[in-house]
């Protein structure tokens with residue numbers, strides 16, 4: 335094949351100068367597409383003070399080309415300079431596809447830029463494929479609270495843009511040095527921002543629920559706030575983050591930052607443990623792409639069991655402390 | 668100052684069905700409600716009104732019956748509303764929807780703030796708020812969780828992201844999208860319900876907004892639903908009972924072992 339196809343691009347995400355894991359997942363996604371379409375996988379990165387080593391790491395994980403725009407105005411995510419930066423990349427390189435994480439940044443920047451460059455965007459995809467001849471991206475996402483999957487095309491507009499649900503695939507690994515092109519530039523002038531970041535206050539919780547490998551999620555079955563101590567013990571033993579249903583958040587037993595579901599966070603951990611929760615449609619919408627699901631509930635007919643790999647029928651107040659103890663004992667062996 | 672609230676009427680999510688051919692939602696015969704996340708944007712605007720003099724206008728793009736959603740918002744305390752309705756809008760994706768709402772906002776004019784819900788429970792994209800901001804060429808702040816300070820020229824707000832809270836200051840005009848942390852939406856008041864009776868909601872169509880037909884509906888939408896399908900259930904749940912003393916020990920042992928075998932901690 336002689337024709338040169340336009341390339342697949344991903345948006346690398348950095349926070350406080352650290353490349354975020356979703357970037358490596360996007361490389362995994364992008365490599366599958368670029369191999370099939372016979373084109374390059376390119377990375378755009380906007381930030382400040384990213385080390386050469388971190389840029390090379392992206393190459394080593396499989397990218398062919400990195401374009402890094404460095405500017406103090408790109409240190410923290412603000413819509414106007416970031417939109418400027420991305421629109422600049424689009425007009426210079428004409429990507430066929432741009433993927434970004436369905437993170438707070440991706441879900442803000444991508445819809446803004448899609449309008450600016452007049453193209454379509456599909457949100458929160460869990461599966462992606464490409465037609466090798468046309469380059470049409472087949473974007474599949476859960477719709478209507480996960481009751482149904484929809485495959486969406488952007489047939490006539492380029493670039494085709496999609497945000498991808500974090501943790502819906504594995505991270506591309508660094509398998510030793512590779513050769514690739516790294517372009518580092520400092521844009522002279524970006525649109526001045528009418529928006530300014532006054533301050534950032536990190537969460538006190540050590541582990542963030544969207545990033546955690548294991549999330550222990552608790553429902554109304556816990557009965558009162560004081561009882562949460564057994565959940566904290568289990569989570570600590572597993573080094574897990576804590577999630578909650580809306581019932582728990584509405585009662586102020588845990589803060590909203592823990593809520594999983596339609597009106598809370600979407601999570602996709604390697605292991606989800608649901609304790610004393612029924613598995614309502616709205617809750618399931620936020621966790622059904624988890625890799626392994628364990629549910630503990632005293633009602634054998636609970637909806638959550640339909641979705642679980644392991645379902646434990648019994649009283650959480652007996653099971654959870656015993657499980658914590660067994661896990662701790664096991665760790666000592 | 669003037670605040671616009673784009674409010675979407677959505678089907679009750681538990682009961683929706685889809686047209687397998689076009690991939691669009693079948694709305695007939697399904698109960699409709701205000702997008703639950705838009706209740707928070709209404710609440711947020713009403714909170715702002717407690718601090719600063721302002722006029723709050725709700726807009727909704729949808730079928731004629733979406734007027735019900737706007738009336739409910741008026742009963743909660745917003746000042747007036749416009750219904751944007753035309754057969755030509757059917758099948759619009761987020762590009763076309765953002766465009767129509769933008770044209771309506773432009774027609775209203777002199778807007779300082781546009782406040783959207785974080786996403787709608789039917790489309791579930793969260794793309795319309797940032798889309799409106801891009802058309803208006805103004806800043807957008809998503810995932811807004813509280814208001815710190817507001818004056819006629821700017822406001823400072825908190826935003827919840829993956830690792831913490833950001834405090835941001837934005838000049839007006841701007842678009843905000845809000846999350847649940849804003850606070851419990853208030854209920855309609857008696858005064859509000861009387862207000863509904865005395866309010867006429869203007870209906871605007873394609874021509875009123877000066878929109879070309881090829882920019883909206885399926886024609887104006889860059890994305891196409893190719894197919895829809897039921898997600899296949901790949902999990903086969905092993906139900907283990909731990910509901911009496913003897914089973915407890917062995918079941919929990921098995922569970923602990925399977926968790927350890929995953930080698931995640």
Ligand SMILES: Cc1cc2nc3c(=O)[nH]c(=O)nc-3n(C[C@H](O)[C@H](O)[C@H](O)COP(=O)(O)OP(=O)(O)OC[C@H]3O[C@@H](n4cnc5c(N)ncnc54)[C@H](O)[C@@H]3O)c2cc1C
Pocket residue numbers: 552553554555556578579580581582593594595596597598599609610611612613614615616617620630631632633636648649650651703788
């Ligand atoms: C628009 C909308 C958005 C929503 N968004 C969300 C959302 O984002 N996230 C969310 O979670 N919900 C959401 N909800 C609420 C949702 O519909 C459910 O009400 C909620 O998920 C139920 O929470 P739960 O499972 O903790 O409580 P319940 O449904 O009351 O379930 C409690 C479970 O605990 C079990 N149990 C009780 N005691 C014990 C015991 N001793 N041992 C073991 N098991 C026990 C019971 O058998 C039961 O299954 C939303 C609702 C609406 C309408």
Ligand SMILES: Nc1ncnc2c1ncn2[C@@H]1O[C@H](COP(=O)(O)O)[C@@H](O)[C@H]1O
Pocket residue numbers: 672673674675676702704705708726727728729761764768782783784785786787788790791792793794795796
């Ligand atoms: N048809 C519509 N009419 C009015 N507002 C809308 C419409 N569609 C979306 N919105 C607004 O945009 C937000 C996000 O919706 P969505 O991008 O569809 O998830 C909603 O919470 C509404 O505030």
